[in-house]
Amino acid sequence: MMLDTTHKHLILGAGFVGLSMAEALKSASIAYDQVDASDDIGGNWHHGVYETAHIISSRKITQFTHFPMPDNYPDFPSAQNIRDYLNSFADHFELRKNIELNRQVSYVRPVEDNLWEVTFENGEQRIYKGIIICNGHHWCKRFPKFSGEFDGEIIHSKDYKNSQQLRGKRVLVIGGGNSACDVAAEAARVGAKSVLSMRESVWFIPKTFIGVPISDLTEWWMPQWFQRLMTYLIILLTFGRHKDYGLPEPKYRIFDKHPTLNNEVPYYIKHGRITYKPEVRHLDGGEV
Structure with a gap:
């Protein structure tokens, strides 16, 4: 019934x-x-x-x-x-x-x-x-299509739970979103090697500026062009330019894509703990 x-x-x-x-x-x-x-x-x-x-x-x-x-x-x-x-x-x-x-x-x-x-x-x-x-959009894992085969372990960031999965390993993280950058930074701390591969460079926005969360600096009355300019100046004052980290300049305007808020990736690049690489071209056994 x-x-x-x-x-x-x-x-x-x-x-x-x-x-x-x-x-x-x-x-x-x-x-x-x-x-x-x-x-x-x-x-x-x-x-x-x-x-x-x-x-x-x-x-x-x-x-x-x-x-x-x-x-x-x-x-x-x-x-x-x-x-x-x-x-x-x-x-x-x-x-x-x-x-x-x-x-x-x-x-x-x-x-x-x-x-x-x-x-x-x-x-x-x-x-x-x-x-x-109200089912959200993070429940569905999406994998890029690669040329070739890889013999090692491939996991999605949704299946990453703690640093023990990375400890002592040579880790390649693919993507420049917030989860990817968190995992790359964690691999920089506990892994043998951390490589971050991005199809295109992203704007790394600091989480805070002058001690204030950057999201709290935005007011309702600010037009988007002003928010974009303010964020760009904050990035320059906090990190400098992408070329200072060996990264290509992003090809899109700030806020045209989902923002990546991360202080750690630029920090670990400067310390040699994260290595930037461009888009993956081919997988070949144990090599990329």
Whole structure:
């Protein structure tokens, strides 16, 4: 017998966005159910990050305005801080009773009367008034296509959990995003060698300037051209130019792509602990 859920909305995901949507619907007295494919709430902060991960945005601009993070949190909270915070948020607004964990949705389709049919992995079906998709984009691993074969271990950053996986190894990190730079810096500390391969160079934006998180320096009234100019000057004053690190100049404007906030990669390049390489051309057994 199918449950009568035609008066409800269904929230897919119980991470940052899913929990905030649940709190918004509850405060507006809108009936809803919430499901998550994982075994706990928190989304990517529960199942997808490494032990040493910290947010790149500051506590000030990441926290919910009506539920601030604890005063003892640092400017850049850790993954454990964020997990604790999201659990506190769910408890404070009593959201858990509407959350079904280990509930994976396999199919969603529109049906008559502007309703939506949802099929779960176990075959159960329900009809909902609406679907709110909050599944995030970090759950799906994407691998580049390479020429040739590699005999060594290849892992995605989502499968990287702690530094023991890198200790004593010669590590090639492919990509210039925030996770890639974190892993390259960790390999510089504990690995035998750390090489960072980037298809194109990125703007390394410092996480702080004059002791203030860089995200907190931006005000609502600043036009984008001014924010871009300010960030460029901060990069120059903090790091200098790319050529000072043997890196090519990025071919895109600051903010035209997802920003890479990292102080450690330029630092370790200067110390000879990270070596820059361009795009991977070919894999050949134990060589790249």
